[in-house]
Amino acid sequence: MIQLRAFSEAELPIAITLHQLDTPEKIEKFRPRFEATGRWDDHYFNCAVDVDGVVVGEVQARHCPKSMPPGTAEMGLDLLPEFRGKGLGTRILHVLARKLFAEGYHRIAGSTDVTNIAMQRAFEKAGWKYEGTQRHLMPEGDDLPHDYRMYAITKFDDFPEVSVE
Numbered sequence: 001m002i003q004l005r006a007f008s009e010a011e012l013p014i015a016i017t018l019h020q021l022d023t024p025e026k027i028e029k030f031r032p033r034f035e036a037t038g039r040w041d042d043h044y045f046n047c048a049v050d051v052d053g054v055v056v057g058e059v060q061a062r063h064c065p066k067s068m069p070p071g072t073a074e075m076g077l078d079l080l081p082e083f084r085g086k087g088l089g090t091r092i093l094h095v096l097a098r099k100l101f102a103e104g105y106h107r108i109a110g111s112t113d114v115t116n117i118a119m120q121r122a123f124e125k126a127g128w129k130y131e132g133t134q135r136h137l138m139p140e141g142d143d144l145p146h147d148y149r150m151y152a153i154t155k156f157d158d159f160p161e162v163s164v165e
């Protein structure tokens with residue numbers, strides 16, 4: 001079963017890996033966010049993704065009341081490398097959307113680099129709709145900033161059957 005929950009203290013190394021925190025200063029700065037996982041804190045909701053008792057990654061949702069309409073959120077998802085490509089991303093998107101809809105949100109949006117085919121496929125398989133491309137969004141060193149494809153699901157959409165067991 002997939003559960004979205006707080007990280008335990010013993011799971012800090014997993015969160016450090018997921019956030020690619022490579023200095024003690026970065027880890028210290030991350031501490032308050034880590035301790036607030038599993039619940040909304042300010043306008044962030046960061047959770048460990050637990051599959052049958054094993055943490056496989058992290059999911060984030062954001063709602064900024066100053067810049068976003070009521071009832072809308074944006075999300076992000078990162079799985080540890082050993083858990084990718086097994087269909088979990090699709091199922092986690094489904095669980096996250098159901099959870100936020102149950103809390104009163106009506107629209108969840110996410111976006112991904114045009115080269116990230118796995119995330120695009122996961123969005124599509126979970127019933128999220130493609131809504132357009134943001135051009136030259138993400139700086140990429142000396143390359144041109146990458147385009148990002150935007151997806152969203154609303155509680156008024158038809159959901160595909162996605163097993164969450």
Ligand SMILES: CC(C)(COP(=O)(O)OP(=O)(O)OC[C@H]1O[C@@H](n2cnc3c(N)ncnc32)[C@H](O)[C@@H]1OP(=O)(O)O)[C@@H](O)C(=O)NCCC(=O)NCCS
Nearest residue numbers: 077078079084085086087088089090112117118119121122
């Ligand atoms: C992106 C991510 C969340 C997707 O979750 P996942 O569990 O790996 O994805 P799923 O297994 O549910 O589905 C992936 C789909 O993409 C396909 N896929 C996976 N890797 C692929 C690749 N490199 N090229 C093409 N297709 C790929 C899979 O075959 C599957 O499609 P299918 O069922 O039609 O065969 C996960 O891979 C991840 O955490 N990646 C690293 C972090 C990241 O990119 N996060 C998103 C940032 S916006």
